Amino acid sequence: MTPDTLPQHATAVCKNCRAATDGNYCHQCGQATHLHVPSAREFLHEFIAHYVALEGALWKSLGGLLFKPGFLTCEYIEGRRARYLQPLRLYLTFSIIFFALFKFSGMEVINLGEEIPPSAVVVSGDRKAPEPATEFKRAVAPLVTGAGSFNTTLGQKVQHFLDLPRRDQEVALKGAFFSYTPYAVFALMPLFALYLRILYVRTGRRYGEHFLFALHTNAFAFLMFSVLLTLPPMLDFLELPLSLWLLLYLPLAMHRVYGGARLATGLRWIVLSLLHVLSLILAVMVAMGAALVG
Structure with a gap:
């Protein structure tokens, strides 16, 4: 007997929970007692x-x-x-x-803006403005310090993230x-x-x-x-x-x-x-x- 020709009539014992059953559904677990291998159409419908x-x-x-x-x-x-x-x-x-x-x-x-090369600086008069990257590192320095004081490994991971190129930071975020x-x-x-x-x-x-x-x-x-x-x-x-x-x-x-x-x-x-x-x-x-x- 092939799987496609399994009996269509109600079983005396539920195939799922082994409870004695009478009717179309098992009173114990609710599984149908009329079992057969579903066709593709029946499977999609279900x-x-x-x-x-x-x-x-x-x-x-x-x-x-x-x-x-x-x-x-x-x-x-x-x-x-x-x-x-x-x-x-x-x-x-x-x-x-x-x-x-x-x-x-x-x-x-996420858009962190364009990454400015370290050599790109702003000159005002005779004074050279701080590089943007330097200003950013100063701004986040407390974050690195706080993470490091809480957990050394965490501080290292934060520092590693900040050292990544801007594009890689965006991808990670x-x-x-x-x-x-x-x-x-x-x-x-x-x-x-x-x-x-x-x-x-x-x-x-x-x-x-x-x-x-x-x-x-x-x-x-x-x-x-x-x-x-x-x-x-x-x-x-x-x-x-x-x-x-x-x-x-x-x-x-x-x-x-x-x-x-x-x-x-x-x-x-x-x-x-x-x-x-x-x-x-x-x-x-x-x-x-x-x-x-x-």
Whole structure:
């Protein structure tokens, strides 16, 4: 008997967990009891259905995410979950798409300027101005000293990075950005939820609800950034309304999920945005620092 002619009827024992079963699915682990080697078409259909969720859940999730700020969070809290993509999958999907598009878009991430040869100096009167390279080394000398006092090896790596040609420094920083920034940004989600917990401490909501809200709103942000990044020139007129929607989305979502007066929501939004932007800057700086010690 070849693999292509495996029995199509229900098995008495589940092939996966060995539990006794009766019907189309195992009551213990949920695996189908009708087993056969899938054709290429069946395999593709299964991949699309389960991983891309093209059959319903994706479109319902996209519709709620794009046009109803806070809707998916409320649905999840109310227990209506199976019809939508899971929050973590939603966030990871759109964050991966954004960073992939950003990496291959050709946009300049790091620009340290043109490297000036050591012989290029500025003469003012009878005095010779310091070489730019010398001024730069003086400016970063405290960084090298501080790193060296903290850890000798770290200080050596920082010095090695600073001694690299400008082009090599840019390559190292770009590599660090795309290697570490996605993880650093994801690590901010618990912090984003903590900010919400503090801002809405009197609502009695659990931390998990704030984390859920963080995943949904940041998934929307990554989706919108991806759209703006790939917007063709003929649709440039959409850039302004899309940017405004991106700006207004978070306070509208906060009002839907948490309620309260609009003025109070607006104030919380400003505080939350400032804290998150500062956290993002710090996270990117840490990612850039990885280039110094890598």
